[in-house]
Amino acid sequence: MGMKGLTGVLLLGTLLVAPAAWSAEIHGRSSTQLLWFNNDYNSRRETDLAEYLRLSVTNLDKAGKASIYGYGRMTQDLNNGNGFNSRLYYLYGEYRDLFDKVDFRLGRQFVNEEAGTAIVDGAQVTLKNVGPVAFSAFGGRNVIFDLDNEGGHGGNLALGVSAYLQGFKATDFEFSWFRKWDDWDIAQDMLGATFKQYLFNNIKIYGNGRYDLTAETFNELLGGIKYFPLANLIFTGEYYQSYPTFDSTSIYSVFAVDRYREAAFRVDYTINEMITLNGGYTAQFFQEGGKGHIYHLGCILRPIDPLQLNVEYDNNQGYNGSTNGIIVDAYYDLTKALQVSGGIAYDVYQRDSLLQDEIARTYWLGGKYKLNKSMTASLRVENTVTDQFSSNVQGRFVFDYDF
């Protein structure tokens, strides 16, 4: 049975398991969608019927500690010959608070620690409430999503352990290790650390870093400070650097690369209930003297209660190209149940100095209607106009049922 079939069976399995758990509470969302778009690979129109399902089965035991969570999708192409496809994002059983100290998760799950992030078919165990430090470990098959299908194979594994502070209000710290195998060979060996500290009621300092044990270098390093003199005003300053490292099973891992650095400054200001502003500047530093500049301005306006207007402008004068664009979105609540919205994205960009400016415009309109407490229907249609396409229409109709 291929991976496609397996995912389908697992998705159906969640539905079958649910009724058997008589004492359980079953909640989730069924989202039935019709999507139509231009398939870039064969330049033909494609229409897909999709079913997204999120499910939680809780209170499987008397104490309410055992649960099952699932999330996945199935799609059927109706006219372009791509057929049936499915993707399982997660499906795991959880048992929390064993002796008030241990949490277990078993199954497919998204795991996140500073040293690495993965979707694994495996287990995660967390030991908590044993002092100021909690511990977590996960391991399993590393799930890799390619364009349409899962692209991993038997020898893809991921393992991670972390220790982190628990029970502190103003201080967070985590130290973690992440290892990834590719076809049974060690592909990545990373150490990670992250911290956050609030000071004096108006300062937050934070940082994180990833150290590649194979390349013996910091893969990523971030340090930042936020100063909020008023409840509605936040200044942010950040330094970030990265040194690209590759899986050690790839030939690219032995090649020399350049370090990238950036320094960012940003302000967020909520003037009142009607106006929120933000703006920032990022200086980019590429090795060998290259520089780039990114400017960003944004605002959220609520001039009257049912209307919200978002405007974002950003200008990137990069070392290798430039982008200059604006996004405007508007939302209007016609009634309590009906929201209409629309927007424009307008981008002018230049890939490099040898090429001319190109312009891309996307216009979209949408509407959402809440039929009752548990059912919502929505429609979004967008048209993108570019140098390649005088019109590229795509859209989706969605019917959500919350249960």
Add this chain to the structure above:
Amino acid sequence: MKKWFLATLLITVTTFSVQMALAEKMSHKEYATTAISDCNSCHKSEGVAPNHEGDWVRGHRVLASKAGSNCSQCHDQSFCLDCHSGGGIDRDLSTRNYHNDYVPKSHRSNFLSLHPVKALDNPQSCNRCHDASYCSECHSRFPKGSLRIKSHLMLGPNHQKYAPALFEHATEARRNLQSCQACHPDGDVCVQCHSAKLGGTNPHPRNWGSISDNYRDRAGSKVCTKCHLPGTY
């Protein structure tokens, strides 16, 4: 004297920090539907900055790390995966979709044409959500020469060759080697010139002498023998 001063400073800072820190985090579950603008009313007085400000998309990677993270009190895993792996159940009307996958706001207007510029900014940004095979699987579906790569525009009937004499490719490759990997996942074109078997140009970084054993220990002979004869590395 200097040591005493440093020790006193360290103890003072530690004591102060612990005092600042020692307090239980509260659950946020019941505030999940509260407007973000209302968060300040509690958070400012407690010395905790709101973490969902306008810069949230870029800033959340630090917050979402496990240390003290309470994201799961308000968000399911699906909330993360809708952006990071192209889900779609928590999408709103402003969320775009690329085929069946839903994409974050960074994938704006004509992202197929724009993504080379974005990808060359911060080399790590794409890898946060996409495995290298995601890039190469897409690039391999386009005919050779149809992708406009700066250093490839000079040579070949379909612009599918780079121009080594201009040294352009070396600068590009060092700056964003992921872009090479997107079309040449096995690096076969690189080893045509960089192989030690042929006496080619050494591509290793300056500190190679101190780290080469790390690669040999982890990936065995799989990588080394692409360019070196067995026993010569």
